[in-house]
Amino acid sequence: MVVIEPETNNFRELVRENLANEQQRKLLGDFSLILKALRDFSFGEMADGHAALQGGQKIREYAVNSLPYLLETFEENATKAGAKVIWARDAREANAFIISLAKEKGADLCVKGKSMVSEEIGLREELIKNGIDTYETDLGEFIVQLAGKRPFHIVGPAINMSVDEVSCLFNQVLGFDKTQNPVDLTMAARIFLRDKFEGAQIGITGANMAVAETGSIILVENEGNIRFSTSAPETHIAVVGIEKVVPTLSDATHMLKLLTRSCTGQRISEYVSVITGPRKAGEVDGPEELYIVILDNGRSRIYADEAMKSALQCIKCGLCAAVCPVYTHVGGYAYGWVYSGPIGAVLNPLLLGLGKAKHLYQATTLCGACKDYCPGGVDIPNILLSLRERAMAGDRSLAADRPPVRQKIFYCLWTWVLMDRLRYKIVSKLFRMVLRIAGVGKLPILPAGLSGWTQCRNMPQPAKKSFHDLYAETSKWMAL
Amino acid sequence: MSDSVALFVPCLVDQFLPEIGQSVVKVFRRLGIDFSCDLRQTCCGQPLINAGYTEGAKQVAKRFISIFEGPDYIVAPSGSCIHTVREHYPRLLADEPEWHKRACEVSGRSYELSQFLVSKLGLDDVDARYKARACLHESCAILRRLGISDEPKSLLKNVKGLELVPLNDADVCCGFGGEFAAHYPNISEAIVKDKANNFQASGADILILGEPGCLLNIRGYISHNGLHGRVKHIAEILAGE
Numbered sequence: 130m131v132v133i134e135p136e137t138n139n140f141r142e143l144v145r146e147n148l149a150n151e152q153q154r155k156l157l158g159d160f161s162l163i164l165k166a167l168r169d170f171s172f173g174e175m176a177d178g179h180a181a182l183q184g185g186q187k188i189r190e191y192a193v194n195s196l197p198y199l200l201e202t203f204e205e206n207a208t209k210a211g212a213k214v215i216w217a218r219d220a221r222e223a224n225a226f227i228i229s230l231a232k233e234k235g236a237d238l239c240v241k242g243k244s245m246v247s248e249e250i251g252l253r254e255e256l257i258k259n260g261i262d263t264y265e266t267d268l269g270e271f272i273v274q275l276a277g278k279r280p281f282h283i284v285g286p287a288i289n290m291s292v293d294e295v296s297c298l299f300n301q302v303l304g305f306d307k308t309q310n311p312v313d314l315t316m317a318a319r320i321f322l323r324d325k326f327e328g329a330q331i332g333i334t335g336a337n338m339a340v341a342e343t344g345s346i347i348l349v350e351n352e353g354n355i356r357f358s359t360s361a362p363e364t365h366i367a368v369v370g371i372e373k374v375v376p377t378l379s380d381a382t383h384m385l386k387l388l389t390r391s392c393t394g395q396r397i398s399e400y401v402s403v404i405t406g407p408r409k410a411g412e413v414d415g416p417e418e419l420y421i422v423i424l425d426n427g428r429s430r431i432y433a434d435e436a437m438k439s440a441l442q443c444i445k446c447g448l449c450a451a452v453c454p455v456y457t458h459v460g461g462y463a464y465g466w467v468y469s470g471p472i473g474a475v476l477n478p479l480l481l482g483l484g485k486a487k488h489l490y491q492a493t494t495l496c497g498a499c500k501d502y503c504p505g506g507v508d509i510p511n512i513l514l515s516l517r518e519r520a521m522a523g524d525r526s527l528a529a530d531r532p533p534v535r536q537k538i539f540y541c542l543w544t545w546v547l548m549d550r551l552r553y554k555i556v557s558k559l560f561r562m563v564l565r566i567a568g569v570g571k572l573p574i575l576p577a578g579l580s581g582w583t584q585c586r587n588m589p590q591p592a593k594k595s596f597h598d599l600y601a602e603t604s605k606w607m608a609l
Numbered sequence: 610m611s612d613s614v615a616l617f618v619p620c621l622v623d624q625f626l627p628e629i630g631q632s633v634v635k636v637f638r639r640l641g642i643d644f645s646c647d648l649r650q651t652c653c654g655q656p657l658i659n660a661g662y663t664e665g666a667k668q669v670a671k672r673f674i675s676i677f678e679g680p681d682y683i684v685a686p687s688g689s690c691i692h693t694v695r696e697h698y699p700r701l702l703a704d705e706p707e708w709h710k711r712a713c714e715v716s717g718r719s720y721e722l723s724q725f726l727v728s729k730l731g732l733d734d735v736d737a738r739y740k741a742r743a744c745l746h747e748s749c750a751i752l753r754r755l756g757i758s759d760e761p762k763s764l765l766k767n768v769k770g771l772e773l774v775p776l777n778d779a780d781v782c783c784g785f786g787g788e789f790a791a792h793y794p795n796i797s798e799a800i801v802k803d804k805a806n807n808f809q810a811s812g813a814d815i816l817i818l819g820e821p822g823c824l825l826n827i828r829g830y831i832s833h834n835g836l837h838g839r840v841k842h843i844a845e846i847l848a849g850e
Contacts, residue, residue, distance in 0.1 A: 148795055454782040458799040492793045494786030494800070495659065496749035511700075517661030540657055544665030548672060553651040557624055581791035585798035586829030589625045596618050596627035597648050600634075 137465035137477055140488035147460045153289050157457045160288060164451040167394025168502075174396070175386075185387040186506025188380045189442035192372075196432055196441075199341040199374045200423065206344030210406030212419040219426050220250035226422060227252065227333070227366055228259045234364055236261055236330035240322070242348065242355035243267035244335025245283060245445055246370045246424060248467045249480065252333065263333075264325045266354035268318055275302045281461035282469060283447035284392050289460060322354070332358035332416065336369045337444070338384060339421075342377040345405040346421065349388060349398045356402050365407070365416035371428050372441035378403075384444060387504035391446035427480045430526070436515040440475050442505040449499035449509065455492060464489060471499035471509045475516070482528025483520050490516035554597065561591035614644040615680035617694075617719070619687040620652035621821040629821065632848035633686050633722060636735055640726075644684075649676050655693040659787045663701060670698045671708060674715045682729065683719040686844045687821055688751030694719045696754065721751060722844060723819060727760040734767035739849030743841075744776035744813040746804065746827070748820035752780055761819055761843055768846055776816070777807045785826040801830045808838055816840045 136143065147153065172178030192199060204214045217223035231239065239261050241253060253274065256263040265274040269287040273280055275298050280286035287295070292311050299305040305317045334355055336346040346367050348355045359365045375381050389395045408415030431437045450456040450470025461469035466486070468476045474493055478486040490513045499509040516527075521540075523532035546556045567579060568588040582588070594602075614637070622629045637644050654669030673694065677683050685691050698712040726732050745765065751757045765773055784790065784800025804827055808816045816838060818824055828840040 144793070144795055148799055154799075454784060454800045455796055458796060492789065492796060494749070494782050494784060494789050494797075496782035496786070497753040498749070498782065501753050514658060514661065517659070518663050519661070521661035521663075536660070537662070540660055540662035540665055544654075544657060544662070544668055547651045547654065547665075547669050550649050550651065557620075561624060578788065578791040581794040582829070583833075584794040585801070585833060586790075586826065587833045589825045589829060592623075592625055592627045594627065596623045596630035599627050599631065600618075600646055601648060603634075 135466040135477070135481055135485060137481060137486035137489060139465060140463060140492065143463040143465060144459050144492075147463050148458065150460075152291065153460055154458065156289060157460055160285075161451045161457045164394065164448070168391060168448060168451075171390040171394045171396060181383070181387065182504060185384055185504045186442070188375060188384060189444065189505040190439070192375050192380070193432070193438060193441045195376070196371060196374065199376060200371060202341040203339050203344060203374050204423070206341065207339075207346075207406070207421055208344070210344045211409070212344065212406050212421050215420060215422045217422050217424045217426070220424075223250050223368060223422050223424050223426070224252055224255040227368075228255060228261070230364070230366070230420065231256065231261050231331055232259070234330055236364075238325060238329045239263040239331040239333060240266050240325050240329040240354075240358045240362065241270075242332070242334035242350065242358045243270045243286070244333070244368060245280070245467060246335050246368050246426075247333065248280060250368070250424070250426065252368065261331075264322060264329075266322050266326070266358055267350070267352060268315060268354075271318055271322065272298065275299070279462065279467065280469070282450055283445050283472070285447070326357050326361045329358075329362045331364045331366060332360075332362040333366045333368065334358055336367050336373055336421075337388065338381050339369050339374045339423075340376075340378050340381050340403075341374055343405055345378070345381075345403050347381055347385070348402040348404065349385065349392075349400070350402075351393070351395075351399040353400055356400050359402060359404060359416060360414045363417045364420070365404075365418070366420045366422060367404075368422045368424055370424050370426070371432075372443070384504075388444055388446055391444075391448040391502070391504045431479055434526075437475075437479060437512055439506065439508045440472075440479060440512055442507050443472050443476070443503075444505045445472075446504060448502050448504070449507075452498040452502050454494055454496060454498070472507065475507070475509055475512050478516055479527070483516065483524070484528055484530040487520065487530070490520070554595075557595065561595075564588060564591045612681035613679070614642055614682045614684055614725075615677055616644050616646040617650065617653075617677065617683050617685035617690065618646065619685055619690045619821050621825065622686060625825060626821055626842070629686050629842045629844050632842070632844035633684075635848040636726075636737075636844065640730075640732065640735060642730075645680065647676055653690045653693045655689060655697075656787055658693065658697050658701070666697075667701050670701055670712065674698065674708070674711050677715055677719075678711065681718060682725060683715065684722055684725045685719070686722045686819065686842060688721045688748055688755050688757065688819060689822065691719050691721045691724075692750045692754040721755055721757060721819065723751075723760040723764055724755065724757050726847075727763060733763040735764065735847050737767075737847045737849045738769045739846045740770035741815045742772045742774060742813050743815040743817050743846070744774050744808065744811045745779060746776060746783065746808075746816055746818040746823065747780045748818050748823045749782050751819050761817075764847060765817065765843070768849065770849075771846065774811050774813050776811045776813070778803070779807075783823045783827055785820075785822045787822065790826055797826075798830070801826055805830050805834070805836055809836060814838055815846075817843050817846055819843045 272287040281289040338347040407419040456470040464473040474489040654666040657666040695716040702708040784797040790797040
C-alpha cells in the first residue's frame with residue numbers, strides 16, 4: 130500500500146467530481162440533518178448547554194496557552210506512572226521511533242485504533258512498508274484501509290460508503306460472500322480482525338486527551354477495538370499531538386461531555402478508557418509496556434503564531450464539517466488530505482504549507498457556523514482570514530507561494546478608488562455601465578469573476594442612479 | 610429622538626439596490642428619526658479583508674472611522690458591513706493604539722437596521738403595511754456574527770398584511786460569501802440551490818432577508834432559473850404603506 134500524497138491543490142477537480150455524486154450529496158444532507166438534531170438534543174439535556182460549551186472553550190484556550198508547562202507536567206506524571214515518553218519533532222521522527230521499536234520487539238503484526246494523527250504522519254503505510262503487517266481495527270477505518278482511500282470525515286471515515294460498496298470491497302479483498310446485511314458485514318470484519326488482535330505484538334492508538342495532572346491518556350470510542358488494541362498486545366504505543374493535553378482530570382471529564390455530544394450526539398461513548406501507565410502488578414488488563422509519542426509535526430509553529438494559535442484548541446469532534454455549507458455539499462475527499470471540513474480548511478494549509486493547499490482557505494463562505502458550534506473554541510473564520518492575509522503577503526514562515534502580484538495590484542487599485550469620494554463615484558459609474566452592457570450579452574469576454582457569478586445567476590441589475598446620486602438629489606429638493 | 614443617527618449605505622446598496630437605502634430613509638422619516646447621510650462614505654472595506662489585502666483594508670477603515678466619528682449611532686441595512694466595523698476594525702488596528710481606540714469607539718455605536726430599531730429604540734412596530742405571504746432567511750453575518758435573530762422577527766410580526774411562514778434551514782448559509790460566489794461557482798450554486806428549493810417549498814411568495822449580498826445571490830439564482838417568488842430586503846417591507 131502506498132502513502133497517499135496530498136491532493137489539496139487539486140481542489141477544483143475534486144469538487145467537480147464530488148458534486149456530481151448524487152448518492153453522496155443525499156447522504157451528506159441526511160448526515161448533517163441527523164447529527165445536528167442529535168447534537169442539539171444532547172446539549173439541550175444539559176442543565177446549561179451554552180455555559181458548558183463556553184466552559185469547554187475556556188479549558189481548551191487555557192490548555193493551549195499553557196502548552197509547554199502542561200506538556201512537561203504530563204511527561205513527568207506519565208513517566209512516574211511507568212509510561213515511556215518520547216518526543217517527536219515531525220512525522221519522520223515519530224515513524225522512525227515506532228518502526229525501530231517494533232523491529233526491536235521482533236513484531237510482525239500490529240493492530241491500530243482509529244487516530245487522525247497517525248493518518249497525518251502516514252504511520253500505517255510506513256509500518257507496512259517496513260514489513261510489519263498493520264490493521265486498522267475501527268470498522269470505518271478498516272474499510273478505508275481496504276479501499277485505499279482517505280478518511281471522508283474526521284469521526285466517520287467511511288460514512289460515505291454504501292452497504293453495497295462495502296460488501297463488494299469485502300468480497301474482493303477478503304473473499305467474503307456478498308451480502309446486503311450490514312450486521313453480517315460487521316461480523317465478517319470482527320471475525321477477520323479477531324485473529325489480528327490475538328496475534329499482534331503491538332497496539333497503536335492516538336489519544337483524545339492527555340491529562341497533565343495524572344499523566345493519563347484518555348481514549349474515546351464506540352466499538353471496543355481501541356480497548357482491545359491497548360490490552361491484548363504486550364506493547365501499546367500512543368501517538369499524541371502536543372495540543373491534546375488538558376490540565377486536570379476534572380477538565381478532561383468536562384471536555385469528554387462536550388466531545389461525545391459534538392461527535393455523535395451521545396451523552397457518553399460506549400467505551401472511555403483512562404490509561405495511566407502500563408499494567409501494574411496484580412492488574413489483569415493492560416499492556417506490559419506503554420510508550421507515549423508526543424508529536425509536534427508543525428504544531429509548535431502554529432502555537433507561536435498568535436493569529437493561528439486557536440486552531441490547536443480543536444478536539445477533533447468533526448462537528449464543524451456537519452454544519453458547514455461547503456463540506457455538506459462537496460464532502461470530505463475534496464479537501465484532499467487527512468483533515469476535512471472547516472478545520473481541514475485550516476489545518477491542512479497550516480500543516481502542509483499554504484502553497485500546497487491554496488484553495489482550502491479561500492473556498493469558504495465565512496458563514497461562521499463552525500465557530501458557533503465548536504466545543505474547542507477554534508476561531509475558524511478569523512483564522513481563514515488570517516491565512517488569506519498571509520497568502521497575499523507571501524508569508525514564507527507558512528510556506529506560502531510568492532505574493533500574487535496581479536491580485537495585489539487589483540486590490541491596491543480598489544483601495545485607491547475607495548479612498549476618495551470622486552474616484553469612487555466615477556469608477557463605480559463606469560463599472561455599472563460595463564455590467565449593463567455585459568448584462569445584455571454585448572460584452573465579448575466576461576472578466577473571470579463575472580463569468581463565475583453568471584454561471585448560475587443572473588447579473589445583478591446595476592442601478593441607473595446610485596443611492597448617493599438619488600440622495601443628493603432629494604436633499605437638494607428638500608432644501609428648496 | 611434627539612440623538613443623531615448616521616446612515617451607512619453599503620456599497621452593494623449604493624450600486625445595485627438603491628431602493629433599499631431609500632426604504633431605510635422612508636422608515637426613518639416615518640418614525641421621525643433625525644438622520645444624516647454623509648456622502649463622503651464609499652465602502653467599509655469588507656471585500657479587501659476577505660481577500661486578505663489588509664494594508665488596503667486598514668486605510669479604508671481609518672477613512673470610515675474619520676467620517677463616522679461624530680454621530681451617536683451608525684446604522685446600516687446590512688449585518689456583514691456592521692460586523693466589519695464592529696469586529697474587524699478593532700482587530701485590524703490593534704497595533705495602532707490611537708486608531709484602535711477610535712475604532713472601538715465607532716464600532717460600539719454601529720448597528721444593523723433591525724437591531725437599531727428594536728434594541729436601541731425599543732420599537733417593534735414601525736407602522737408598516739405589506740400584503741404578502743413571506744418567509745425569513747437569517748443571514749449568517751446577522752444571525753451568527755451579530756447574534757441578531759429576534760429583532761427582525763418581531764418587526765415583521767407587526768407588519769400589517771404580512772403573513773410569515775416558516776422557512777426550512779432558515780439559518781443555513783445561502784452560499785454567497787462575497788467573492789466566493791464568483792470564484793467557486795460550482796459550490797456556491799449547490800448551496801444556493803438548497804436555499805431556493807427551501808424557499809419554493811415554504812409556500813411563500815417573498816423571501817425576506819437583511820443582507821444585500823445574500824439578496825443578490827438568491828435573487829440572481831431565482832431569476833436565472835425562472836423560479837417563482839421574489840427576494841426583498843427587510844427595509845423594503847418595513848417601508849411598505
